[in-house]
Amino acid sequence: MTFQDQIKQGIPSELPSKKTYEKAINHAPKRIDVLSKEEKELAIRNALRYFDKKHHPVLAQEFAEELKEYGRIYMYRFRPDYKFYARPIKEYPGNSVQAKAIMHMIQNNLDEAVAQHPHELITYGGNGAVFQNWAQYLLTMKYLSEMNDEQTLIMYSGHPMGLFPSNTNAPRVVVTNGMMIPNYSKQNDWEKYNALGVTQYGQMTAGSYMYIGPQGIVHGTTITVLNAGRKIAKNGEPLAGKLFLTSGLGGMSGAQPKAGNIAGCITVCAEVNPKITEIRLSQGWIDEKITDLNELALRVKRAKENKEVVSIAFLGNIVEVWEKFAEQNVYVDLGSDQTSLHNPWAGGYYPAGISFEESNVMMVENPKLFKEKVKGSLRRQVAAINKHTAKGTYFFDYGNAFLLEASRAGADVMAENGIDFKYSSYVQDIMGPMCFDYGFGPFRWVCTSANPVDLEKTDAIACEVLEEIRKNSPKEIQQQMTDNIQWIKGAQENKLVVGSQARILYADAEGRVKIAEAFNNAIKNGEISAPIVLGRDHHDVSGTDSPYRETSNIYDGSKFTADMAIQNVIGDSFRGATWVSIHNGGGVGWGEVINGGFGMVLDGSLEAKKRLKSMLFWDVNNGIARRNWARNEGADFAIKRAMEVEPNLKVTLPNLVDDSILKDLF
Numbered sequence: 037m038t039f040q041d042q043i044k045q046g047i048p049s050e051l052p053s054k055k056t057y058e059k060a061i062n063h064a065p066k067r068i069d070v071l072s073k074e075e076k077e078l079a080i081r082n083a084l085r086y087f088d089k090k091h092h093p094v095l096a097q098e099f100a101e102e103l104k105e106y107g108r109i110y111m112y113r114f115r116p117d118y119k120f121y122a123r124p125i126k127e128y129p130g131n132s133v134q135a136k137a138i139m140h141m142i143q144n145n146l147d148e149a150v151a152q153h154p155h156e157l158i159t160y161g162g163n164g165a166v167f168q169n170w171a172q173y174l175l176t177m178k179y180l181s182e183m184n185d186e187q188t189l190i191m192y193s194g195h196p197m198g199l200f201p202s203n204t205n206a207p208r209v210v211v212t213n214g215m216m217i218p219n220y221s222k223q224n225d226w227e228k229y230n231a232l233g234v235t236q237y238g239q240m241t242a243g244s245y246m247y248i249g250p251q252g253i254v255h256g257t258t259i260t261v262l263n264a265g266r267k268i269a270k271n272g273e274p275l276a277g278k279l280f281l282t283s284g285l286g287g288m289s290g291a292q293p294k295a296g297n298i299a300g301c302i303t304v305c306a307e308v309n310p311k312i313t314e315i316r317l318s319q320g321w322i323d324e325k326i327t328d329l330n331e332l333a334l335r336v337k338r339a340k341e342n343k344e345v346v347s348i349a350f351l352g353n354i355v356e357v358w359e360k361f362a363e364q365n366v367y368v369d370l371g372s373d374q375t376s377l378h379n380p381w382a383g384g385y386y387p388a389g390i391s392f393e394e395s396n397v398m399m400v401e402n403p404k405l406f407k408e409k410v411k412g413s414l415r416r417q418v419a420a421i422n423k424h425t426a427k428g429t430y431f432f433d434y435g436n437a438f439l440l441e442a443s444r445a446g447a448d449v450m451a452e453n454g455i456d457f458k459y460s461s462y463v464q465d466i467m468g469p470m471c472f473d474y475g476f477g478p479f480r481w482v483c484t485s486a487n488p489v490d491l492e493k494t495d496a497i498a499c500e501v502l503e504e505i506r507k508n509s510p511k512e513i514q515q516q517m518t519d520n521i522q523w524i525k526g527a528q529e530n531k532l533v534v535g536s537q538a539r540i541l542y543a544d545a546e547g548r549v550k551i552a553e554a555f556n557n558a559i560k561n562g563e564i565s566a567p568i569v570l571g572r573d574h575h576d577v578s579g580t581d582s583p584y585r586e587t588s589n590i591y592d593g594s595k596f597t598a599d600m601a602i603q604n605v606i607g608d609s610f611r612g613a614t615w616v617s618i619h620n621g622g623g624v625g626w627g628e629v630i631n632g633g634f635g636m637v638l639d640g641s642l643e644a645k646k647r648l649k650s651m652l653f654w655d656v657n658n659g660i661a662r663r664n665w666a667r668n669e670g671a672d673f674a675i676k677r678a679m680e681v682e683p684n685l686k687v688t689l690p691n692l693v694d695d696s697i698l699k700d701l702f
């Protein structure tokens with residue numbers, strides 16, 4: 037059967053043959069057994085809803101096995117045999133260009149070269165799911181291949197509820213992931229309701245079909261490392277010869293060594309998982325791998341002497357590196373951590389002192405002991421980090437809930453006031469005040485032709501647009517503009533593409549609108565051969581409410597609210613987004629964040645031009661308005677500028693209060 041026929045078929049009426057569990061693939065860790073007997077029966081009953089009754093006897097047995105073996109029902113048997121990758125848009129069956137573009141994005145999120153656990157439909161972050169099971173995937177693709185532009189596909193946490201009549205201006209797909217009644221939003225609730233098959237953790241760009249491989253994060257990470265370097269520079273010197281120590285070579289963390297190379301420093305990145313380390317080596321995302329701590333220390337000393345720009349993977353536990361470098365007096369200039377501590381008990385963090393394999397068993401068979409090991413390891417890690425920072429290391433939290441979980445584990449991370457952490461997060465110090473408050477965020481696009489030539493053209497167009505804008509940019513954003521232009525100029529040479537022909541480029545509202553408009557024109561003129569999908573990471577100016585990350589530099593008390601993210605997705609949906617998504621969880625964990633995103637298909641039409649102008653302007657300025665109301669200086673500047681450009685924008689501005697007024701009030 038052709039690829040197109042398989043898509044159109046959806047869930048096959050006859051059972052495909054059983055699949056063997058491919059050992060070479062990086063599989064999701066076993067999930068803990070949380071369901072009671074009755075709940076397990078309910079999980080099976082839920083899973084069988086997708087299938088004809090005649091298959092129930094066979095599938096009930098099989099799904100019960102999967103639940104026992106893996107803690108979830110993935111329905112492995114139904115994983116299609118065709119190769120998953122972002123095929124040129126013309127290869128997808130269907131009646132709607134927009135729907136075909138969405139299929140292109142979904143396939144990319146499940147590509148074996150892109151996804152972290154492709155057979156479990158997990159794109160990144162250990163549990164960032166596109167779908168909960170293969171039946172949902174098959175049905176969704178079928179709906180997309182059937183739908184027209186007067187229908188909207190409704191996605192409930194990976195489950196396609198169905199096609200509903202709408203209108204041409206409505207989004208083609210509306211996605212919700214992990215939306216829970218707030219009281220049922222703890223980590224264990226995810227384990228339970230995900231095992232029941234009624235919700236999923238969509239991370240950010242996994243469940244919203246907007247992942248573009250580690251490139252998506254390389255740019256943000258480069259900006260972070262560069263600016264962290266500027267923070268520690270005594271005389272404006274570059275990062276050459278300085279050491280950045282961190283951990284994780286996974287979905288996002290894998291971008292760190294590449295970013296370190298682009299920023300021009302020595303990067304040491306510890307990773308416990310040998311498979312992932314090999315993947316990053318083979319992709320050229322790290323230069324060298326070392327497995328022995330003494331050898332590592334020597335290698336780093338040599339790299340420092342020679343001021344090498346090099347990235348080194350240490351196959352082992354990050355805790356041991358911090359300790360070794362303290363013992364051997366290896367000075368760490370910049371330090372961070374990108375283990376997946378938003379998911380601490382189920383494989384996000386591997387404790388020191390026990391092997392990777394032992395951990396994988398213990399987290400399932402003895403979760404209580406595993407939890408203690410994780411906590412102990414975090415205390416050890418922080419103790420070692422504190423020794424380095426006492427000597428001058430600049431350590432920052434990378435938005436992975438490191439400080440939060442370390443504090444919960446009783447590690448020595450609290451500031452003297454007992455409320456704040458000793459160290460800032462990268463958003464508090466860098467990303468928030470320097471980027472988000474001015475509207476700069478991870479704008480991205482994907483060429484659905486799948487043709488690298490188109491991507492090259494878009495890079496050139498975007499660069500030209502930014503250079504034009506920079507000519508009249510105010511001094512407040514000159515550094516940003518320069519960094520972003522440099523990024524896009526080096527993008528081709530840095531060979532960032534893994535998966536779809538995609539590009540990330542930090543830009544503000546003006547940049548995003550003008551670049552998108554130029555792309556739309558280029559499609560209209562035939563200069564670019566197929567539609568372009570615009571999008572962004574949820575980790576942006578307006579998309580995400582997350583008190584310890586994206587909104588950690590909001591100091592008016594509102595960082596624990598989620599109005600901005602909800603307003604954003606509603607606003608995007610009626611201003612022209614092709615699809616919208618809103619998630620509970622992502623990055624820092626379930627119940628800790630609400631985040632949303634969009635996808636927008638540009639097809640060269642006048643309609644697309646109207647949509648992009650209206651939606652992108654809102655999508656950035658919503659967050660700036662909120663950041664301004666929180667009295668953030670950069671946002672005050674940016675929103676006033678936006679109001680000058682757009683007379684229909686009228687934002688409520690805060691009056692600042694003198695400290696003296698508050699003195700002696702209570």
Ligand SMILES: NC(=O)c1ccc[n+]([C@@H]2O[C@H](COP(=O)([O-])OP(=O)(O)OC[C@H]3O[C@@H](n4cnc5c(N)ncnc54)[C@H](O)[C@@H]3O)[C@@H](O)[C@H]2O)c1
Pocket residue numbers: 152160161162253256257283284285286287288289290291306307308309312352353354355374375376377378379383384385386387388434435436437575622623624
């Ligand atoms: N890169 C960014 O810009 C960014 C931004 C915000 C948040 N984050 C956060 O960073 C974290 C990592 O994201 P990811 O997508 O790379 O997750 P991931 O799960 O794909 O990768 C984390 C990696 O850390 C490794 N690891 C775990 N414990 C370790 C230990 N003790 N020592 C060495 N290696 C260990 C794991 O094996 C895994 O490969 C997440 O919590 C994410 O939300 C990243």
